Amino acid sequence: MYRAARLVLCVCALLAERDAACFAQGVRAEAWPDPLVLADGRLVQTASAFEQDRRPEILRMFEENVYGKTPSGTLPLRVLRSSVEPNALQGHARRIQVTLAVGPRGERTWHLLLYLPRQEQQPVPVFIGLNFEGNQTVDPDPGIDLNPVWVADPALNGLHLAKELSRHVRVVPGQKTRGAAASQWQIEKIVARGYGVATMYAGEIEPDFIGGIGYGIRPLFFSGTQSLPLANDWGAIGAWAWGMSRIADVLSRDPQVDQHKLIAFGFSRFGKTALWAVAQDARFVAVVSSESGQAGATLSRRRHGESIDHLLIAFPYWFCRNYQHYLGRVEDLPVDGHLLLSLVAPRPLYVASAIDDPFSDPEGEFLAARAVSPVYALYGKSGISDRFMPALDHPIGSVVSYHVRPGGHDVTAYDWEQYLNFADRIFGNPVR
Numbered sequence: 427m428y429r430a431a432r433l434v435l436c437v438c439a440l441l442a443e444r445d446a447a448c449f450a451q452g453v454r455a456e457a458w459p460d461p462l463v464l465a466d467g468r469l470v471q472t473a474s475a476f477e478q479d480r481r482p483e484i485l486r487m488f489e490e491n492v493y494g495k496t497p498s499g500t501l502p503l504r505v506l507r508s509s510v511e512p513n514a515l516q517g518h519a520r521r522i523q524v525t526l527a528v529g530p531r532g533e534r535t536w537h538l539l540l541y542l543p544r545q546e547q548q549p550v551p552v553f554i555g556l557n558f559e560g561n562q563t564v565d566p567d568p569g570i571d572l573n574p575v576w577v578a579d580p581a582l583n584g585l586h587l588a589k590e591l592s593r594h595v596r597v598v599p600g601q602k603t604r605g606a607a608a609s610q611w612q613i614e615k616i617v618a619r620g621y622g623v624a625t626m627y628a629g630e631i632e633p634d635f636i637g638g639i640g641y642g643i644r645p646l647f648f649s650g651t652q653s654l655p656l657a658n659d660w661g662a663i664g665a666w667a668w669g670m671s672r673i674a675d676v677l678s679r680d681p682q683v684d685q686h687k688l689i690a691f692g693f694s695r696f697g698k699t700a701l702w703a704v705a706q707d708a709r710f711v712a713v714v715s716s717e718s719g720q721a722g723a724t725l726s727r728r729r730h731g732e733s734i735d736h737l738l739i740a741f742p743y744w745f746c747r748n749y750q751h752y753l754g755r756v757e758d759l760p761v762d763g764h765l766l767l768s769l770v771a772p773r774p775l776y777v778a779s780a781i782d783d784p785f786s787d788p789e790g791e792f793l794a795a796r797a798v799s800p801v802y803a804l805y806g807k808s809g810i811s812d813r814f815m816p817a818l819d820h821p822i823g824s825v826v827s828y829h830v831r832p833g834g835h836d837v838t839a840y841d842w843e844q845y846l847n848f849a850d851r852i853f854g855n856p857v858r
Contacts, residue, residue, distance in 0.1 A: 458727065459760060461768040461801050473772070473804040484769060485705060487761045492721060493702050494660035494746030496668055497647045503528050503672055506535075511569055512544065519544050519617045523561075523571055524676060529646050536630045537561060537573045538673060541613055542622040542682050551687035551853060552622035553714075553845075554673050556666055556696045558634075559599070559606065560627045565613040566605030575599050576633045576641075588740055590635050610693060610837040619846045620855070622683060624673055628696065631669035632662045636743055643668070661745040663721075666696065667703035674709050687711060689849060693837045694786075695744065698722035705769035712774040712852055714845050716837050717786040721745070723777045724763045724790035725797075726756050731787030734759070763790070764797035771798060772805035772825075774852045778841055779830040781818060788830045789815055795828045802826060824851060 462470040462480065470480045489495040506525040514521035520542045528534040539561040542550055557564055560575040579593040616623050628634060632642030639645065644655065644665050655661075660668075670690060678685040690713040692700030697718025704713040715723050720732045721744075737744070738753050752759045767775060777795040779788030792815045799809025802825060809826045816822045821829040821844050831840055850856065 458725070458797070459762060459765055461765055461798065462804075470804070476771075476801065476804055481769060484761065484765050488702070488705070488766065488769075490658050490746075491748050491752070491760060492745055493664045493667075494655070494748075495658050496660050496664050496706060499647065501529050501643065501646055502532075503675065504532070505676075506532075514541065514544075514567060514569060515565075515614055515617065517544065518614065520682070521567065521569060522680075526672075526676070528643060528672075533646060534630065534643055536626060536669075536672075537571065538624060538626050538676060539564070539570060540622060540624045540677070540680075541565075541617055543617045543620055546620060549682055549684035550620060550622050551689060551849060552624050552677060552683050553616065553689045553691045553849075554624045554670055554677070554710075555691035555693075556628040556631070556670065556699060557607065557611075557625050558628065558696075560603065560629075561625060562599055562604050563607040564605075564611040564623075564625055565608050567613075568604065570604070572599055572601075573627065573630075575627060576629045576635065576638070578635075590741060592635065594633060594635050594638070609839070612839055612842040615839065615842055616846065619850075621846065621849060624677060626669065626673060628666050628669070628699075632665040634662065634695075638662070639743060655747065657747045659746060661743055661749075663695070663699050663702055663744045664746075666699040667706065670699065670703040671707045671709075674707065678709070685709070687853060689714060691716075691845070693717060694719070694835065695741075698744075701766050701770065704773070705766065710773070712776070712849070713770055714776045714778070714848070716778045716841060717780055717783055717791075717835055718777075719783075719786035719791070720763075722763060723767060723794050724787040725794050726759060726762050728787065728790045728793075729756065730784075730790055732785040763794040767794055767798045768801045771801045772807050774825050774827075774848065776827045776845060776848050778828070778844070780833050780835060781830055782832070782834040786835065792816075792828055792830065795823075795826055798826060821847075 470476050504527050506527050508524045511521040522540040524538040526536040562570045562572055574596045576594045576596055578589040579595050582592050677683045688710050690700040690704045690710040693716040697715040698721055700713050701715050704710040726734050734756050777791050779791045796810040802809040807825045810823045812822050818832050827848050829844055
């Protein structure tokens with residue numbers, strides 16, 4: 427009884443501190459959905475009550491209003507072929523490439539790229555994340571296969587149109603694209619620290635443009651004569667998150683991978699994806715969300731940075747159709763970024779921002795990460811105690827961590843240094 431009372435007092439104190447910080451930074455805390463108050467008004471006071479009552483309630487609200495409901499069924503997934511290079515990256519890594527057939531008749535083909543530290547004798551932790559433009563972009567390694575990717579139709583060159591709205595064509599990428607996004611992945615640094623990296627081109631799960639649904643996996647789940655998604659059917663983010671779980675399926679069968687140490691990683695739209703994947707799949711023991719912004723780690727009700735109206739107009743296919751109900755009505759949305767982050771608890775969570783990335787709303791990402799502290803407190807774990815956003819290049823937190831760095835919308839070597847230190851902490855390794 428005494429312990430329960432103390433816990434309630436701690437939670438209330440954290441909520442009061444949160445409200446004070448929000449007031450100081452111009453946020454109406456009373457407008458936030460409280461992660462520890464059920465829809466019927468009851469206060470959640472224990473971890474078991476959060477798990478049994480509030481967590482499923484929050485998950486359902488995101489399914490119904492934002493990302494859509496992930497199908498309960500599955501699709502056949504089989505390995506078509508695999509190749510192993512035991513001396514990749516100047517002999518520091520094993521490079522494994524796996525071609526997968528997905529669907530009852532192998533309708534979709536996926537290509538998984540995995541790097542593992544060569545010198546490690548024990549199963550290793552692995553970061554799992556999706557890439558934007560093909561596996562060959564994550565490192566200049568000439569051994570990475572050049573698999574087809576989707577690009578905006580060259581006939582539309584010169585037209586001032588967002589690439590996600592234009593027609594796309596499928597091409598084999600050129601040699602010059604090798605390593606184009608290597609700075610965002612830092613493969614050699616990750617491997618040198620004793621971690622693996624698994625990645626897949628998201629466009630194979632679902633192409634990232636309006637009309638891409640026909641080339642992805644979502645129609646393979648349609649029932650009967652269905653030809654359109656239902657109002658609460660999953661969008662592309664849901665499909666990408668499902669794909670991350672399928673990568674976990676494959677890795678769980680690899681004896682070189684520690685299946686109990688899978689970390690979801692995502693940047694930008696794939697930061698949203700990683701959070702949603704972890705919310706649904708307990709096999710991910712931690713998540714790193716890098717500048718995930720609106721419908722990700724930040725707070726929509728702040729009305730800072732990218733608005734959900736912009737998301738709904740430019741990227742409607744990312745979400746379920748029900749999300750359109752909140753166009754111009756963000757205050758009616760029953761969820762917000764801190765509730766998404768609460769679905770990660772009690773697992774370790776890292777939220778990262780960049781000061782020159784106003785679209786992602788760095789301050790809102792900090793406030794959302796801080797606002798889940800009462801949820802983590804239910805499990806006896808510490809959240810973020812800092813009342814105000816930290817200085818640049820000054821990481822804070824332990825189980826829940828946050829940093830903001832100089833620069834814009836990107837993932838840098840500095841970011842990865844913090845993510846690797848975070849992983850070392852949660853796995854009990856000496857932090858370098």
